Structures are given as C-alpha cells and as structure tokens.
Amino acid sequence: MPMPKPTVTPMAACLCAALALPATMRAQSLVHASREQSLSLATTFTAGDRVDASASPLPYGGTGFGGAASYQSSVGQFLFSVTADGSRSFYVPRTGAPTSARESAFASRLETSLVRQSATVVGGRVGLGLAVLSSAELLEHQYADVTSTRAAYITAFGLVGPLTTWTRDAAGGRARLSLDVPVAGVVYQPYGDARVEREGPRLRGVTPSQLRAADAALRYDFAVRGAAGLFSEYRLRGFALKNVEPIRSLSHSLTVGIVERFGAQRDR
C-alpha cells in the first residue's frame, strides 16, 4: 500500500532558523542571580487524526480531553521544565469508511527539558536546549466484526531531541513559542493485540531515519507579575514512525490553565 512520505519541512525550517539566529544576533546576558520557580495546572482539549497500522490501515480522527501539570525553574540563563500530562481521546474513521469500528486511547506523557536562553531575536529571548520525552499510549480498537472484537495496542516511547524557544513580553503578558523535535530514542510496540499473553516488554531503538516528529506550541501568560496568573496554549504535534506497523498522527490542542509563581524573581 503506497503511503505518502511524511514531511515536517516547516518544522525543520523553524528549527534551523532558531538554531542559526543566535549566532548572528547580539548576545544578551540574561543572568539572574536568584531562582524563579512556577507550578501550573491546566486542562486540555485536543483534536487529532491518526493512523496506527497495528490496529487498522484506516485513518481515524477525533477529539479528546486531558490535564497537565508543569513545574518550571529558572536559574540564570537556564530554564528547567518538567511537564506531565494525560488525555483520553475518542476516534472514528476519518474517511467515512463503511464501518462502525471505533478507537479510543489513553495517553500519558512526561517531558523534561533544559533550555539556555542566550540571545535576543525580534525583541524576544531565544533559548536552545534539549528535551527528553517519555510517552505511553493504550489504544483500544473495536472492530466491526461479528463479535465486535476489542483489541488493545500499547506503544511507549522514550525520545530525545533539540528544543528551541522564543519568549517575548507582549500586551501586558508574555508569549512563548517553542519547538521540540525528537530525533531518536527507544520504542515499545508489541507485534499485535496486547490482550493476549505476551513476553515482557522489548524495547527497540528508533533512529532519525525512522522518526519524523515535532511538537510546536504557542503559550501566552496573561500576566507576568504577581504570584498567580492564567495562561493559554495552542499546541501542534506531528508524529510519524516507520516500523513494521507504522504510526502517524497529528493533533492540535488548546490548553487553559493557572500558574503559581514563587521564588525571588517572580515578577521578572
């Protein structure tokens, strides 16, 4: 079955630009002696499309909801962040195929990143760093066969890749654009239905030639001063893994949450 070659050209272009710009721009020291920390909680609405060939050759589309918790700490030029999120999504065949098959998924992610903010571009601070992503998903596929068979497919990843951010104060708040491009890691993808007896998990390496992934987000904090505030975020995630049973997905999510700041420089 011919599959269109996935492309993340726009993402790659953004990454290249972000990586190249700091070298050409005037470096600006953002050294801060003290530490700033924040905790945030958010709720997320997601719309997405996916093809998981482990379960079906058909593309499925649907919506989901979830929550996220995040901790950020900045010391000097460095920004450390840990975000955990979970979601529940429901999918139907995207192409209107004559089937009553359905999919639903539980997904969880833990992303840890470290960024060094080192330059100013278009009035905003550019940061470059590394992100480590762990994710796991349980996909339940209900087939439209005689017995409405339900099969479960589990995939889990540990991925690493560069992360670039651009932060700028605007309209009384602060906008933050980020782009994370996982390039390699490990995957756990059973060969079939996880409901049947299996051996223990076997991890396989994921090379850059197998993986096309990008996670772009635009976050806006409505106030940068004060102990607490609101924020909103739009996120676009693309993922394509070439494997025996390939996986491809694209999702848009909208997040609204609260942030609690603490530490000496919370009004920065």
Add this chain to the structure above:
Amino acid sequence: MKWRTLVAACLLAVATGCTDALLGPGPSQDRGALFDDVWHQFDLHYSFFELKGIDWDAVGARYRPQAVAAASDTAFARVLANMLGELHDVHVSLTPFGDASTIRYLSPYDTISTWFWPQWIEAHYLSSVDSTSDGHVRFGRAAPGIWYVDIPSFAGDGWSGDIDAVLGAAVDARAIIVDIRHNGGGNKTLATDVAGRFTDRARTFGYIRLRDGTRHTDFTSDIAETVTPTGSRRFTRPVILLTDRHDFSSAENFTLALRALPNVTVIGDTTAGASGGPLVREMANGWTYQLSQWIEYTPSHHVYEGVGLAPDIVVKNTAASANQQRDLVFEAALAYARTVAP
C-alpha cells in the same frame, strides 16, 4: 497586533498543511490495494506458514490477478476467501458484508457425523435435568454420586461462575462427567476459568508462541499457559471429560487444561485440531477478517493444529447406536465413573 495575526496565520497554514502531508489521503480502496493489504497482513502475522508448508508469495501471485479482475464486490470477496481457504485453517475467515456474511474454511471435522444428540442424554440417562440461570450450562444426576455437566459453548464472557452453581447443586458428587462434545469454542480466558474449578493448584497445560516478526519463522519463545484454581467451589475428585471431532479452539484449550490435571480422564474421540489464536483485522473498505497469530503446543511441545487432542480412552458413537438413541461415549464414561468413584 500585526505580528499576532501573522503568527496565527502561520500556525493555521502549518496545521492544515501538515495534516494531509503526514496522514495522507487515506488508503486506496481499489481491489489491487485491498488485496495487497490483506495479503501483507497475513504475511506479517499468520502463524502456520512454515508448519503447513505454504508458499504465501506463490499463493498471492496466483490470486492477485483474479482479485484485480473481479467484476463485483461479491466476486472480489470470493477470490479473497478462496485465497484464505488455501491455509486450511478454521480460524481464518473473511466477513465482507456484515454479520451473516462470514466465509471460512470448512475442515473435514465441521461436517463429520459424530452421532451425538445431547437431548438423548437428558431423555434417557439423567434422573434430573437443570440449567444455570443464563442457560450456558445444563446438568443433572446420572447416577447416585455421579453428575453430568454439558457445556455446549465457551462463547461470551463472564459466566464461568455458572460452574460454581453446578458444583453447589452437586454436593454429593463423587465423580462428574463434563461433556463438551460439539463445543465450537469461544472465549479462551473463560474456558480456562471454567477449567480452574477442577484443579487444586496451578499447573502448566501448554505453551503458545506468537508471531512477532516479519519472517514466517519469527516467534516469541514459549509462553506458558497455566490453569489455576478459580471460583468459590472446586471439584478435585474424578472428572471424566467427553470430547469429539466437533470440539474446536477454546474447547480444545479447555481439553488441554483438563488433560493436565491428575483427576481427569478424557473419553470419546480426538478433537478437531484448531489451535491458532485469532487476530481480527479490518480493511480500508470496512470488511473484516481474522487470522491465526500463534502456535499452541501441548506440555510435551507437540503441535496439535490439524491433528487434534486424542482422548485417553477412545469411544465413538455409531449409526447403529444412534438408531437406538444410545450414546456409547456417555455409557462408557458412566461405567468408568463407577469404577473410579464407587
């Protein structure tokens, strides 16, 4: 304000541009593509190519032109079904047009006569007949201290507790005849749960190996299948299990599990030999199909696919016994029960 509009426009363009680029327009539904997908999924997942000596490449090459040339969906379904029929596997099926349209290979044991009519046992051999509340199990007293339990199917889910009710009624049982003749299988977990009512401790009753790679010889190592004590009541006195050629799939798992127990004797005929665990898949046009994804082994590592599980004591009904409305298998089981549980 201008830059925000620009950012929003860029995001929207990237988002919409990526969707089709990443996911594609969806799989093709032309017959060649549909055929290729089915053939490829069997190539990836089917478990018996090596064991049955099937050259899947040659099979695909032979049927693909017919599939592409099929004049209608019905004709296309027939070509696919004929190709899948080459696997001689009752767990392989195609369901093209909804519930009543499943096409599968018919083994010789699907149609062989075993001269078995359960109603004759109830009419001629049992002094009392009852069934569990949802009708999954029928049971009765065959003789003082000897009870009869008929399990005609392992279809469905969550009714293994019915056996607890039967064992509750058969409090004076010294031996139980468990009849699974003509049991076409169903739910393997359920069958193993029912088997757990007859064991005193965990025992390994077989092994499976799942396809786990692209080569036809790629399998997991042995995964042990274990029967463990289950339910609120257990019966560990003599059990006589009745089997015949119409026992398929989960009924054979049940037989395999009971054969591992020291208190069980199997009487009747060999089972059908349908051991492959089914995996359901769907096609881009909405049709579904099923294939075998594992090889199951006895505790001594023998494959019983296409062979069946032989009883300890072979007894078969005949046309002559059927004319007399007698069940020779049941009679042998009753006689045996009287010797082991006097």
